[in-house]
Amino acid sequence: MQLTGMGSQYLMAVRSGDGKYLSGADIYRLTLLAGIPESRFWSVMAYDRQTRSMLQTDQRKPDVSSQSGTVQENPDGSIDIYFGPTAPDGKAGNSMQTVPGKGYFVILRLYSPLPAFVDKTWRPSEIEPI
Amino acid sequence: MTCGSGGSPTSACPGRTGRRAANTCSSAPGTTARYRKWFPRRAFPDVTGRRVRPPVHGRQRPRTRSQDHQGRVADLPLLPRNRGHPGRGVPGRQGTARAARAAARNDIPQGLGIVVQHGPTERLHLLGHHQRTGATRTSRRRRPAHPGTAGLGRRITKGKPFAPDDPLRGILEDAVAVGNATARTVSFAPREEGGFTYHEDSNWFNMLFVGGYEFLDPPPQITPNGVVPSRSDWARKLNRTRRSSTPTPGSRPRRACSSPGWGRST
Numbered sequence: 001m002q003l004t005g006m007g008s009q010y011l012m013a014v015r016s017g018d019g020k021y022l023s024g025a026d027i028y029r030l031t032l033l034a035g036i037p038e039s040r041f042w043s044v045m046a047y048d049r050q051t052r053s054m055l056q057t058d059q060r061k062p063d064v065s066s067q068s069g070t071v072q073e074n075p076d077g078s079i080d081i082y083f084g085p086t087a088p089d090g091k092a093g094n095s096m097q098t099v100p101g102k103g104y105f106v107i108l109r110l111y112s113p114l115p116a117f118v119d120k121t122w123r124p125s126e127i128e129p130i
Numbered sequence: 131m132t133c134g135s136g137g138s139p140t141s142a143c144p145g146r147t148g149r150r151a152a153n154t155c156s157s158a159p160g161t162t163a164r165y166r167k168w169f170p171r172r173a174f175p176d177v178t179g180r181r182v183r184p185p186v187h188g189r190q191r192p193r194t195r196s197q198d199h200q201g202r203v204a205d206l207p208l209l210p211r212n213r214g215h216p217g218r219g220v221p222g223r224q225g226t227a228r229a230a231r232a233a234a235r236n237d238i239p240q241g242l243g244i245v246v247q248h249g250p251t252e253r254l255h256l257l258g259h260h261q262r263t264g265a266t267r268t269s270r271r272r273r274p275a276h277p278g279t280a281g282l283g284r285r286i287t288k289g290k291p292f293a294p295d296d297p298l299r300g301i302l303e304d305a306v307a308v309g310n311a312t313a314r315t316v317s318f319a320p321r322e323e324g325g326f327t328y329h330e331d332s333n334w335f336n337m338l339f340v341g342g343y344e345f346l347d348p349p350p351q352i353t354p355n356g357v358v359p360s361r362s363d364w365a366r367k368l369n370r371t372r373r374s375s376t377p378t379p380g381s382r383p384r385r386a387c388s389s390p391g392w393g394r395s396t
Contacts, residue, residue, distance in 0.1 A: 019333070120329065
């Protein structure tokens, strides 16, 4: 049954792929494989672990999403998202600024998710330190 | 108010009639079951505590009666639920550019005193009961106020100024520090963390995958043949309850419905 047009599914991550808590001083990469299972839009945001509010940085909002209009796709259709105090060269549109000394967690949101999320045939990469 | 310190809301209770403290904004559950969830607003550094209205023809608009009473619970910016009309959208209200900070954020005992003075003790007791037991909305009942949970047993008396001495102030501040550490631990390092990960070997998780919005059974599956309920073991998943309720109080069925294109999980 496809009831499109409403709702979302969320995934949260507090730790990186090596099992350590995400640190605002380190640089990480998250890869969203092609075919992100949403029929409206997707969003990745970072939140302060102490206040559970959005990270407050020089960026207007700690958000990289299909609606931001700045996200670059890889040749295979996947999308790399970077977290760190500074953005890698040429990746500012795919980067989220973090604060050294401050922990955070990440929420991936899929609006109007598709079956690939429910049956888990699609999965995001772990947030890997680089 | 400090920019960069994140959200800092003031909590108000149903029935509160007094004016709010200067330069604060309140958010509270309503008096009916429809508005249980709290939506504390983030702090903005450039607001004065009053609703921002643009000037008209260069002149500042006069304050309305509603603005003069905006400290009342009835005027608080609540977000009603969508009643199932997708085309209509959610009738949200603008919450930006409004002051929001914790009452006496840096003075915990004073903040406790303010909460007791402005809120009915019945509500304080209910909140304490909910936090202790993880009770859901259906299991909560109105009960007489209990001095221990309402804070009255700690020399905070409704109608009297609260001026704790140094030992009591230290006890209260220690309690806040322990509470903060506990909340962060159950939020970000819960037991059985693997029980609600997206995949077994993944750090991505959602607390509702295992127990649904009531933290009892996995959500039912929506299939072409209809709704297929999950098998129940009649055990409440307390670790998931704590993990979910501490950072994100409130729960509802739509959070946990596993139907593509419909429902939300948190």
